[in-house]
Amino acid sequence: MKVGDPGYPGNLEEILRAGEIVEAGKVLLQGRSVDLAEIEFLPPVSNASKVICVGLNYADHAAEGGSKVPDYPTVFARFNSSLIGHGAPLVCPKVSEQFDYEAEMVAIIGKGGRAISEAEALSHVAGYSVFNDGSVRDYQLRTPQWTIGKNFDGTGAFGPAFVTADELEPGATGLRIQTRLNGRVLQDASTSDLVFSVARLVSLISAAMTLEPGDVIVTGTPAGVxxxxxxxxxxxxxDVCEIEIEKIGLLSNPVVKEK
Known part of the structure; x- marks a missing residue:
């Protein structure tokens, strides 16, 4: 199935901007069954106005890198050009041999706003997905700013599932999150271990910028990178890298070398 084919349900960020997420059940009833082999998976959100990533948001990950647990979130940006979907190849850049994995949970904004209180923050989250924040470490660590090492083309895998917030515990807490590389478990943690909860992140980030429907917050990775x-x-x-989050889904991508 491709964009524009009969039964294609539409673009998620457009649905969110139109406030139509409550109609998801109706869309499913009107759609058609499709063989997964026919699908090219795109990121659940492929044209977000903002992809906001959070670093050092698990205490054990901060410790393994020799960093202190931050008092304020370490925030950096990803660009849409770096994103790929489930099943697409993660691209190891020609210029580096230090292409790392990072299992992360994504919160997707459903209702926009600015200066959102922590108490109201989760009402602005439409749902959750899975992310592999592929990181080119030697480029990331050349300067205190991480942006370049996080934005090589084809390094940020995202999806395939979008699970609405009402299907999970508030803030998607208590979910097992794992990385498996060629079947070997390398990261294994719980989303309850976030230093800054989803609600806290939404509140702190929206203090600086207006969040819009379809915006993506990538909430950080645990130890084991x-x-x-x-x-x-x-x-x-x-290699084949799998990121799995309990009750949200499995993201799997082969790894190729840039030609």
Whole structure:
């Protein structure tokens, strides 16, 4: 199935902007069944106005990198050009051999706003998804600003599922989150271990900028990233990286070397 085919349900961010998420059941009834083999998976949101990532948001991950747990979220941006969907190849850049994985949970904004209180923040979250924040470590760590190492083309895998917030515990807490590289478990944690909860992140980020429907907040990764192992474990051509979050879904991508 491709964009424009009969039965294509439409673009998620457009549905969110139109406030039509409550009609999801009707869309499912009107749609048609499709063989998964026929689908090219796109990111659940492919044209967000903002993809906001949070670093050092699990205490054990901060510790493995020799960093203190921050008093305020470490925030950086990803760009849509870096994103790929489920099943698409993660691209290890020609210029680096330090292509790392990061299992992360995504919160997708359904109702926009500015200066949102923490008490009201979760009412602005439409749902959740899975993210692999593929990181080119030698570029990321060249300067205190991480943006360049987080935005190589084809390094941010996203999806495939979008689970509405009402299907999960408030803030999507208590969910097991794992990375498996070629079947080997390398990260294994719980979303309850976030330093800054989803509600806190929405509140703090919206203090600075207006959040819009379809905006993406990537909430951080736990300990076990490749750089934290001795010796380091980086992704290479021929690998398969799987990120799985309990009750949200499995994101799987092969790894290729940039031609």
């Amino acid at each position: 490749g750089l934290g192992h001795n010796p380091p474990i980086f992704m290479k051509e021929g």
